[in-house]
Every structure is written in C-alpha cells, then in structure tokens.
Amino acid sequence: MAETITIRLKVNGIEREVAVKPNERLLDVLREKFYINSVKAGCLRGECGICTVIMNGKLVKSCLVLAPEADGAEILTVEGLSKPGKPSVVQRAFIEKFGFQCGFCTPAFVMAAHWVVENMPDAPEEEIKEILNSVICRCTGYKQIIEAIKYAIELKRQA
Amino acid sequence: MRTVLAFRTILPTFTYHRPSSLAELLELKAKLGKDAAILAGGTDLLVDMKMGVKRPSHVIDIKGIKELHVLEYKEGSGLIIGPTATLRELETNSLLKEKYPVLWDAVRKIADVALRERATLAGNIANASPAADSAPALLVYDAKVELTSINGSRLVPLREFFTGVKKTVMKENEVITKIIVPEPPAGAKGEYFKAVRSAEDLALVGIAALVANPNNPAERVVRLAYASVAPTPVYVKEVEELFKKDEPLNKLIKEAVNIVLSKVSPISDVRATREYRLHLVKYVTAYLLRKLLGVK
Numbered sequence A: 001m002a003e004t005i006t007i008r009l010k011v012n013g014i015e016r017e018v019a020v021k022p023n024e025r026l027l028d029v030l031r032e033k034f035y036i037n038s039v040k041a042g043c044l045r046g047e048c049g050i051c052t053v054i055m056n057g058k059l060v061k062s063c064l065v066l067a068p069e070a071d072g073a074e075i076l077t078v079e080g081l082s083k084p085g086k087p088s089v090v091q092r093a094f095i096e097k098f099g100f101q102c103g104f105c106t107p108a109f110v111m112a113a114h115w116v117v118e119n120m121p122d123a124p125e126e127e128i129k130e131i132l133n134s135v136i137c138r139c140t141g142y143k144q145i146i147e148a149i150k151y152a153i154e155l156k157r158q159a
Numbered sequence B: 001m002r003t004v005l006a007f008r009t010i011l012p013t014f015t016y017h018r019p020s021s022l023a024e025l026l027e028l029k030a031k032l033g034k035d036a037a038i039l040a041g042g043t044d045l046l047v048d049m050k051m052g053v054k055r056p057s058h059v060i061d062i063k064g065i066k067e068l069h070v071l072e073y074k075e076g077s078g079l080i081i082g083p084t085a086t087l088r089e090l091e092t093n094s095l096l097k098e099k100y101p102v103l104w105d106a107v108r109k110i111a112d113v114a115l116r117e118r119a120t121l122a123g124n125i126a127n128a129s130p131a132a133d134s135a136p137a138l139l140v141y142d143a144k145v146e147l148t149s150i151n152g153s154r155l156v157p158l159r160e161f162f163t164g165v166k167k168t169v170m171k172e173n174e175v176i177t178k179i180i181v182p183e184p185p186a187g188a189k190g191e192y193f194k195a196v197r198s199a200e201d202l203a204l205v206g207i208a209a210l211v212a213n214p215n216n217p218a219e220r221v222v223r224l225a226y227a228s229v230a231p232t233p234v235y236v237k238e239v240e241e242l243f244k245k246d247e248p249l250n251k252l253i254k255e256a257v258n259i260v261l262s263k264v265s266p267i268s269d270v271r272a273t274r275e276y277r278l279h280l281v282k283y284v285t286a287y288l289l290r291k292l293l294g295v296k
Helices: A026-033 A089-096 A106-119 A125-132 A143-158 B022-035 B045-050 B087-091 B094-099 B101-108 B121-126 B134-140 B237-242 B249-263 B274-293
Strands: A005-011 A014-020 A052-055 A058-061 A074-076 B015-017 B036-039 B058-061 B071-074 B078-081 B144-149 B152-157 B162-164 B175-181 B189-195 B205-212 B221-227
Touching: A014 A026, A026 A052, A052 A106, A058 A106, A089 A106, A089 A143, A106 A125, A106 A143, A125 A143, B022 B036, B022 B058, B022 B144, B022 B175, B036 B045, B071 B094, B087 B101, B087 B121, B094 B101, B101 B134, B101 B189, B101 B205, B121 B134, B121 B175, B134 B189, B134 B205, B134 B221, B189 B274, B205 B274, B221 B237, B221 B249, B221 B274, B237 B249, B249 B274
Parallel strands: A005 A074, B015 B058, B036 B058
Antiparallel strands: A005 A014, A052 A058, A052 A074, B071 B078, B078 B175, B144 B152, B144 B175, B189 B205, B205 B221
C-alpha cells in the first residue's frame, strides 16, 4: 500500500514534518526518520518499555503508538534533556549513583526518571517503584536506579 | 486450536481513519463492518496486529472525536465513562477513588503506568479477555454499556455483554459510546484482589468484592465477580441473594464460597493450573468476605 500521511510533530523542541505510512509506529519514525537511536525496539508489544518516551507530557511506549496518532504531538527523548557536555539532573544522578550497567535500558529509565522528577517529586519510594514497572532492566536489579531517582529529586530541590 | 505466533516487526498494512465526529464514525463502521478495527489506546489492538492475531484492513482512530472523551459523575445517576477516557485518567480521579473504590483498585492494577496512559476502560471491556481486570469491578457495580450504530443506541448490562473468550454481544456496525456505572449502594466498600507473579502480569485470578451494610440483613449488599476463572468474566448473582438471609455471617460465607466454586471453571495454562486457581478462588473469596463483613 503506497498510502502515506503527512504528520507534524515537535521532537525535542524541533518542529518536524514527515511522511509516514499508517502502519509505522512512532518508534519507527523516531529511529528511522529522525535517527533518534536512544529509543530502542525491544518486544514491540508494550511489555519491556525500552521504547519509552514522553509524549505530550505523558510517559508512553512508542511501539504502541501509530505514527499517524502522533500527529500534533510533542515528543521528548533523552536527546532533548540536555545540551552536549551538560547532563540534566537526572542524567547526573544516574552517573553518580551508577543507575545503569550495560546501558541498553538506560534511555528508557532516564525518561521514566525524568517524568517522576518533573511530575511527582514528593512520591514515596513505593510509588516510584510502581512507575518503574513500565520498564524492564535485566542487569541492575533496580536498586541503583531508584537511588539515582531519589538523588535526582534531591539535586533538583537544591538547585 | 493453537495460535501461531508470527513475530513480525512491521505491522500489517491498513487504511487509517480519524473521524472527528460520532456521526462520521458510525457511518464508517456501518460501511466497513468487521474489516474495521476501533483504535482508542491501541494497547491490545497493536499487540494483536503485531502477533498476527488481527489483520484489519481499516483502523479507525476515535481519539479525534471530542464528544467521546467523557468522564463525569452525577449524584444519583452515577458515573459516565466515554470510550477514549484512559485508565490513567480514571486512576488519578479522586472522586472515582472515593465513590467507586473497587473500580479504582482494579484500574490501577492493570499493566503499568505507561500503558495506562494510553489504554482505555472501554478497550479493556471490548477486548473481552477473560482476564480483563476492569470487568469484575464493573460487574459488582452493575455497569451498563451503551452500544451505538447508525441505527441508534442500546444499553446492555455488562452482565450480559460477554459471550465467550474475546467475544461479546456487539454487532459489526456497533461501537461502545459509553460505560455507565450506577451510583453504588450507600456505604459500599470493597476491593479488587489480583493474584499475580509480577505487577505487569495478567491476573492468575482476579476477584472483585463489594459489601454494604454488613450488619443489617435487610439492607445488606454483597457482590462478587471474577476474572481468569472461565471463558468470560463471571458475576455470581446467587451470592447477593444468599446474603439477604438473616443467618450467622460465618455460615453464609461458607455457603457463598461453595456457590462460587460451583460457578467457576478455570483452565490450566502457562500462568497457573486449574487446581491453583480454584485454591485461590476458595481462600481469597473467604478472606475478602471476612475482611469486608468484619468477621473474625
């Protein structure tokens, strides 16, 4: 099917216009059209959370959003969190607290952490853990990730 | 029949529609019928399409229809939930938490936050999975589903909505336009017990329990409904009648458990055996009833 749809979206602060096929996912658009490779394809069925981005201020799995559904949306990925050489508080906290191991899931966790820091800075650890259910890490056991998030909240409070 | 799992990375092709009014949607659905899948949250549809279980030629995204995005409560008549209201919107609604604790409890136990930002209550019902967590909760509140086609609307009690695994009374040209949850009995409390291995898992067994006026037999309301114990979510209506009797609660609880066990027919699958599911039904039902009825 040759049918294409033109969508407009704002990715990491930049207005983009792109032709997509209806059966492409937001994930495919970010990776293949915009070369945003921090957003990864894992299970492609909403389980692993490795494709997590912030869409219109909400934490979503980009493998379960069709490209045409993202028309008019604002998308944030780790590439939009910081300027080169200037990590965001969440990124700094992940580095200082070793909130990663192999690094594969890290962009997704950084986005989840960013969302927590921005939207629920007073959340108790139990609630932070609930948010983290969305993303799977197979190395760290989550402890350092949770510590990094708590530290990021602290850093932000100090700033 | 075994489902052959096609691990495709590219979704099958389809034509994408995004109507901006209900009238436009009903016309499309009348024309395209079962070739058209309704897309609200997409958290079931896109997975089924990826796995090759569904291959619709048309996908109708209903999120552009403003009149379907409803979440409102009216004292006396209850809660109206439109088909594009997300689970996250329900979960974060303080009125829902206070007035409909069983539904709130079930909704927040579905999948994870990122999925609940997209997934809708109507989608959970329309998908008609035996493991749908919202179904038992809606059943104990005696929710109704408004189905609309180009020929008009009809109101179906949720207790008559499910007909089999992933099967419902919905006709090819119909869409869910509302879920109506009536005012709960005064003083009703309750919870949704979801037996799982890990948080994102499907329910091994899900049990919704609602209780009001435990100490006054004439006014007493006890309702139980189950997920993952039969081809459809199960509402055990006999329990409500049983608890109108003026008999010791301990005796009634025992009888209720026996009634429930006679109404469920779980299977063994990858998640749990039939025996384990029956065990959960037996003990958790008694546990919830004792807790909510205030019996030691």
